Amino acid sequence: MSTTATPSGSGPREETHALFAFRLGHDLFLVPAEEVVAVIATESPAPLPRVPVHVLGLVNHDHRALAVLDLARFLGRTDAAVGERPRTLVLRGGDATVGVPVTTALGVVAVGASAVRTASGVFGPQVGEVLRGECETPHGAGAWLDLARVLEAARV
C-alpha cells in the first residue's frame, strides 16, 4: 500500500494514503492507487457461459484476456447500468487482474489517516465485508475497498 507521512502544520506528521477514486453510479469507491494498472475505454466484453452475472466476460488488454466484472452488482449496488460506464479500470489485487467498468474514474486522492473512519454500514452489507474504511475525500465520502478480498470473493 502506498502511504506517506506528510507535515500537518507544526504538529506531528500524519500518515496519508494514495487512493484511486471512482464512482459506480452515485457511490464513491476507493482502492490503493498502486492497484490500478490502467484506465482504458470500456468495450463490450465477450460474454462467457456458466458464470454468475457479476462476470461480464472477456476483453483484450495488452494482448491478454482480461476478465471484466460488474463490481456494482457484485457489491449489491446496482444503481448504474454498465452501459453508462465509459471507462474501465484494470485492477490488480492479490494474484488476480480484472477489468471493472466505472461510471467515472476520478483519479488519485491523498487521504489522511484522520479522514478514515470505521464502517458505518451506509454502503450496505456486501460492501461492509470488503471494506477497509470509509474516507472523507474532495469528492465526498467514499468506501475504501480491500481489493484483494474483493477479488478473492469474486472468484468463480
Place this chain on the structure above:
Amino acid sequence: VSDAESRDRSFLVGGVGNLGFAVPMEDIRRLVNAVDLPPVHRRASLPRLLGLAHDAPSSRFAEVACLHGDTYLELGPDVDVVRVPRTEIEPLPRVLATTALRWGWAGLLHHDGGFRIVMDTTWVAALAASRGSA
C-alpha cells in the same frame, strides 16, 4: 518437423463472433458430417455446452481419439483449423479458475477477432451421451 512447427499446435476452432471453442487436433481422429455418423455412437455438443447458437442439421462432428471409441463432439457448422504458436495459448484469468476447472476450459486462443476456449477433450468426451440403438 521444423523447430517452428514443433512450437505450434493445431486446433479445430468453432463458433462465430467473439466467443467460441478450440479443440486440440491431436485429440481428434477425423471430421465427419451428420449423415456419416455411425448408427450407434456417443456424442457431446460443444455449442450447447458453451451456449452458442448453432444450426444443428448442418453441424459437423469430430471423432475423438479416446479409449471409448465412437465418441463424437458436435462442432456446429462453422469449423476451421488453425495453427497457433504455443506461446499464444493463454490460461484463463485467475478469477475464472474454478469455473474453468468445473467446465473443462483448458485455455484461451484469440481467433477471428474473438476468444476461443480451449476445451479439455477428455473432460468433454466423458460427458458424451449414447445415441442410436444397438
